[in-house]
Amino acid sequence: MKNELKKLLPYAMVGVISGATVFGGIKFSERNNANTQDYSYFTKANDTKFAGMNMSGLGEDFTKAAKMTVPAVVTIKNYSNRSAGRSSEQDIFEYFFGQPGRQRQQQKPDNMPSGMGSGVIISPDGYIISNNHVVAGASKLEVVLNNRKSYIATLVGTDPNTDISLLKIEEKGLPYLNFANSDLVEVGQWVLAVGNPLGLNSTATAGIISAKGRGIGILGSKGEATNPIESFLQTDAAINMGNSGGALVNTNGDLIGINSAIASPTGYYSGYGFAVPSNLARKIVEDIKKFGLVQRGFLGVGTLDLSDDQQVALYNREFKTNLKPGNGMYIREVTANSGSEDAGLRKGDIITKIDSTPITDFADLSLAIGSKRPGDAVNVTFLRNGAEKTVRVVLKDQKGGISARTRADLTVSEKIGGEFQPLSENFKTRYGLNSGVLARNVIDGGELSKIGIVDNYIIMEINGKPVNSQKDVEKILNGFNGNVQIKYVDEYGRIYTQGFRMPN
Structure with a gap:
């Protein structure tokens, strides 16, 4: 018993310290809105395999994870031509969560960044992953390493639909993080968030995975995302402004998510942080690096989220139907010349599973399909008149194609x-x-x-x-x-x- 208590003591101390930093915060009621080739990066054993996952957590401290992660997390300074001295990082937090009483600056010195965020080095030759909103509107991007060396970065590409961006600096032999398989992440698992919040360089905070597959409606609210994919990992590790684009890692120091947003009435940490799962982030940067743009497969259906009672009630009133709330995605329409039409899906079918992944809500569906490319095939399990059926659907792009496209094809x-x-x-x-x-x-x-x-x-x-x-x-x-x-x-x-x- 004494040995077990000794093992748990470091985590108790972490909890006390973390709690002290947010004591006096305002309580927040969470708003819950509504077969691919493996190209994974830079794992030491084999760069086409996922990094290993350590799910145990207990009995270890965070020293190993911190030593691996901190050197691979960078500061990103966004220099833009905006007259208002507000960062995109600040804007997105204020827009979604609100920061009353803050005044917009009217002028900004030319040598001062409009905003700062974080990024994660994912290869020894200088590729860096971050958020789209960290780099948005930049005329110049400066990357500062943990050792204070500074570089001007090239923006390789962005994807507003997932809030992911890929940058490149010219350097070799850099410390970097391996991608882990975020599908294996479990609620209650210990995690470490590393970034540069509130101007504090190389800050590590600890917590657990609080939930998976969380949709919070933030990406579509800014207008830039045309087909947003939201299926965030939720964590109670302290995340603040400036953490965006930073690393969420397991106790091995492997990357399981890219920190993107918080939910708070004040704009500062109140216990709810959200990260893009590593499997999705990894797919996006691979597409950008290989093709120059994101390869997005579409199922070709318009759906209604049956887990959203309000949406179901509105649909029933408008179309004089009697749908019952529950789990799954009700097909409202099937797009002509889509993979779903080819496979025989119909209006009124209820999608319950994609391959082996249960589909309970829109976040599940958007992640399951959003992580696929045109030409990929998925098995769609659905209910039709109460009977369960499964069909194979070949995903297409929005123009009906099944081949990868490059920027030259646009x-x-x-x-x-x-x-x-x-x-x-x-x-x-x-x-x-x-x-x-x-x-x-x-x-x-x-x-x-x-x-x-x-x-x-x-x-x-x-x-x-x-x-x-x-x-x-x-x-x-x-x-x-x-x-x-x-x-x-x-x-x-x-x-x-x-x-x-x-x-x-």
């Missing part, structure tokens, strides 16, 4: 985030226009959106040339590699000229 519209509709001659005559196209399907976070263009704005010229059709835009920008200048008219008739660098 159309001009996909690269700049919008489509274009010709103006009628009568419209041009009425408003005195010699040329113009209407902006349509403008994507939040795309290049057009970033310079202020939204749906129904009129684009008159691109790079000084008049445009009257989608083909005109494609002709001017297809293969173009340089600064794009766009002259457009807003809803009040005001004319602007704005520009951006054409994405490769």
Whole structure:
């Protein structure tokens, strides 16, 4: 008995110390909104295998995990051209959780970063994983290692749908972390969060996994994510602003998650932290590194989350149905030419399992499918008129393809985030226009959106040339590699000229 108490004593001390740091915090009621080739990175035994998991936790302290993790976690400084001195890190926390009483700074010295976050080195040659919101809007990204060495980083790519980004610095022989299999993580498992919160470099906090598959509605709320995937690991390890992009590790020091958000009425730690699972984060950075963009497979169904009582009630009222709340995803519609249509899924089927993974809510479904690529096949188990059936579905991309695409395969519209509709001659005559196209399907976070263009704005010229059709835009920008200048008219008739660098 005495030996067991001795083993547990370090954890009791951690709990006391962690509790003291948040004593006096406001209590928060949690809001719960509603077959791939293995390319894993840099495990020492074999870089196509997952790192091992240690689930025991008890009987060990966090010394080993901290010694491995702290040197591999970096500070990321985001320098942007924004006049307001607010970081994207701060913005996303305020937007979701609120920070009353904070005042927006009006000016920022040019040599001061707009915001700071964390990142994790995942290869000895300088690849670093972080959050999308840590690097958003940056004109320059500076990475500071634990040994205080500083580097200017290249942004390799981002994915707003998972809040993941991949950076690269030019260095060799760096300390790095192995990815662990987050599917094996268990609720109650001891974990360590390492990052740079509140300007405090190399900070480690301890806690447990509080929940898995948590959806909190934060990614879609900012507008940049078009098909958000939220299935966070929840932890009570203390996470604050600046921890975003940092490491969540097991007691072996293997990476099980990328810390992304907290739930708090004050904007500071109140016991609820959320991390992108390592399996999903790993897939995203592999796609970015290999293809230049994320390869996303889609099931091709519109669904209703039966675990959400309010959604079910609203659906019943609107469509005069009598669905019962429970577990699973009710299929509201099947997309034409999708894998689901090919496999024979129908409206009214209830998805209960993808491969061996039970599907109880949207978070389960988004992770199970979001971690797959076009061309991957999944076994979908569903209920139809009370009978259980299973079909094999080949996932497709949003254009119906089953092959990987690179950035070179993207159309001009996909690269700049919008489509274009010709103006009628009568419209041009009425408003005195010699040329113009209407902006349509403008994507939040795309290049057009970033310079202020939204749906129904009129684009008159691109790079000084008049445009009257989608083909005109494609002709001017297809293969173009340089600064794009766009002259457009807003809803009040005001004319602007704005520009951006054409994405490769």
